[in-house]
Amino acid sequence: MDLNLKSLRREIDRIDNNILQMLQKRLEVARLVVKFKQELHQDINVPERETQILDSLKGRERSLLSAEMIEDIYRTIFAESKRLQSESKPLVAFQGEHGAHSEVACRRWNPNIAPIPCPEFVDVFKGVVEGSYEYGIVPIENTVGEMASQVNKYLLDSELYIVGAVEMAVQHSLLVAPGVDYRNLRRVYSHPVALAECQKFIQRMKLEAIPYFDTAGAAKMLAEQWPEGTAAIASELAAKYYNLDVLYDSVGDVANTRTRFVVLAKKPLENGGNKCSITFTTENRPGALFNIMQLFAEQNINLTRIDSVPDEKGDYLFFMDFSASSHDESVQEILARIQEASTFYRFLGCYTE
Numbered sequence: 001m002d003l004n005l006k007s008l009r010r011e012i013d014r015i016d017n018n019i020l021q022m023l024q025k026r027l028e029v030a031r032l033v034v035k036f037k038q039e040l041h042q043d044i045n046v047p048e049r050e051t052q053i054l055d056s057l058k059g060r061e062r063s064l065l066s067a068e069m070i071e072d073i074y075r076t077i078f079a080e081s082k083r084l085q086s087e088s089k090p091l092v093a094f095q096g097e098h099g100a101h102s103e104v105a106c107r108r109w110n111p112n113i114a115p116i117p118c119p120e121f122v123d124v125f126k127g128v129v130e131g132s133y134e135y136g137i138v139p140i141e142n143t144v145g146e147m148a149s150q151v152n153k154y155l156l157d158s159e160l161y162i163v164g165a166v167e168m169a170v171q172h173s174l175l176v177a178p179g180v181d182y183r184n185l186r187r188v189y190s191h192p193v194a195l196a197e198c199q200k201f202i203q204r205m206k207l208e209a210i211p212y213f214d215t216a217g218a219a220k221m222l223a224e225q226w227p228e229g230t231a232a233i234a235s236e237l238a239a240k241y242y243n244l245d246v247l248y249d250s251v252g253d254v255a256n257t258r259t260r261f262v263v264l265a266k267k268p269l270e271n272g273g274n275k276c277s278i279t280f281t282t283e284n285r286p287g288a289l290f291n292i293m294q295l296f297a298e299q300n301i302n303l304t305r306i307d308s309v310p311d312e313k314g315d316y317l318f319f320m321d322f323s324a325s326s327h328d329e330s331v332q333e334i335l336a337r338i339q340e341a342s343t344f345y346r347f348l349g350c351y352t353e
Contacts, residue, residue, distance in 0.1 A: 010226070023077070031084055031085070050074075091133040091134055092106050092133060093116050096217060097216040098115070099219055099220070100214060103237065105168055109137065121150060124264075126158075128158070134265065136264040139260070139261050152309045152319055161348060163268065165263065166263070171236065172233050173251060176230075176231045188202060188210065189212040190211075192211045194234075198233055201248075207231070215232070215238065219239065219242050233251065269350060272351075273351040274323060276321065276326050276347075278338065279346050280318055281342055291341070292341065295338065301324045303321070306318065307319045315343075325350060
């Protein structure tokens with residue numbers, strides 16, 4: 001790096017961004033520690049632990065940081081951790097890095113929560129099953145039909161319940177490091193699905209599309225490394241998280257693309273809602289699925305989703321959503337008849353959408 005005032009200021013901006021991300025991560029881990037302590041009935045506040053941390057940090061070799069500065073910084077961090085502990089916001093797991101579209105959906109479902117990122121979908125399901133998080137949120141379908149059956153399979157294997165849903169437009173934006181000129185761009189990073197949804201725009205910009213594990217992860221990488229000639233396709237929330245400029249918004253090839261997310265929990269909602277989800281396997285004979293769909297048609301109940309995934313036996317598990325309450329007697333009768341006619345059946349939840 002050439003040393004000049006401009007480049008040094010850019011380096012400070014990059015470092016500041018990284019510090020903020022690490023502080024965010026530390027507070028999230030501290031919040032998880034509190035949850036485990038509560039489950040083990042242990043004291044939440046342990047002054048001895050704080051003293052141990054401070055002594056360790058102040059005793060390390062350093063050239064510019066004074067012991068007093070280290071203590072001031074960490075006393076502030078400890079105080080903020082305690083403040084977050086007192087709020088007791090529910091922990092909601094989502095797949096990806098902060099700024100992912102799943103986090104946008106999470107905030108829309110309930111602004112008064114603490115979103116926690118997970119590397120993979122399986123980590124979301126496992127964390128809710130094990131009680132690390134109160135809820136998990138995952139994408140289940142979108143209007144261009146690109147949702148994989150992976151989420152459906154995890155839902156089936158986990159025995160979790162759907163307790164909420166959010167449908168929203170997914171807006172892709174082209175993000176760059178602050179001050180970057182679009183004429184210098186050569187490549188763009190993002191999740192393969194996002195790259196496919198923005199293919200025409202990428203071609204017009206004459207950019208090389210490079211797949212990355214996550215849209216927000218691509219934005220985070222861009223903010224941490226500032227590679228020359230590089231952009232990322234992600235959400236505007238990711239731009240705010242990582243201090244990136246939104247060079248172009250709404251860069252998707254298809255306007256008004258919508259994705260549906262479902263909220264998962266260990267127990268079903270007691271009060272129900274206006275939409276239900278079920279999964280079942282029918283006998284392998286002509287008309288079996290049609291007969292089940294006919295049950296809903298006879299009661300004028302709208303089916304809003306039908307999807308299927310192959311099981312280990314080579315049969316197909318059907319996932320079905322419909323607009324009604326499980327408390328309705330007609331719905332209860334339909335579900336009983338489906339259970340009787342199915343080789344496998346499970347009620348996934350009744351919730352409000």
